[in-house]
Amino acid sequence: MIPAIAKDGPVTSSLGGSANASSVSPSLTYRMDFERKRIAGRTDGLEAVKQAALKVLQTGRFEHLIYSSDYGTEWNLVLGQDRLLARPELRRLISEALLQDERIQEVTDVEILFNGDTVSFSCTAVTYYGNFELRKEGIAGV
Incomplete structure (x- = not known):
């Protein structure tokens, strides 16, 4: 490829787009209809990141x-672990899993609640496209 030459020398940055947009992978993907278990068109931006985060949380x-x-x-x-040990470990495991996606910048407002035999996890995912809330529930055991 031949580099473009401007008045001040070679052009080294991409044309158009901001620094954030150029450092994040495109997010256009298939829209998954979780209720019907089928593909239903395409999705992009915040909805694509939400879908990816839900999929990560549902996958072991x-x-x-x-x-x-x-x-x-x-x-x-x-x-099934002691609740005092489970709380920080759940926070770490889920935050690490979500932060593997480069579009997610931060996981905030983490809340872990135990109610009888169930545990519920909720958080806010901060992304380049906006923020959204996530929830997951499971059997706590102990």
Whole structure:
């Protein structure tokens, strides 16, 4: 490729777009209809990131060979542990899983509640496209 030459020398930055947009991978993907278990068109931006985050939370880490070893959560390893130990471990496991997606900048407002035999996790994902809330529930055991 021949570099473009401007009045002040070679052009080294891409034309158009901001620094944030050029450092983030495109997010255009297939829209998954989770209720009907089928593909229903395409989605982009914040909706695509939401879908990816939900999919990460629903996928067990190391369960499917198609995904890398960094994909998914190890939610089941923590369930059944003492609640004082489970709370910070769940926070760490889920935050690490979500932050594998370069479009997610931060996981904030993490709340872990135990109610009887269930545990519920909620947080806010801060992305380049905006923020959204996530929730996951499971059997706590102990």
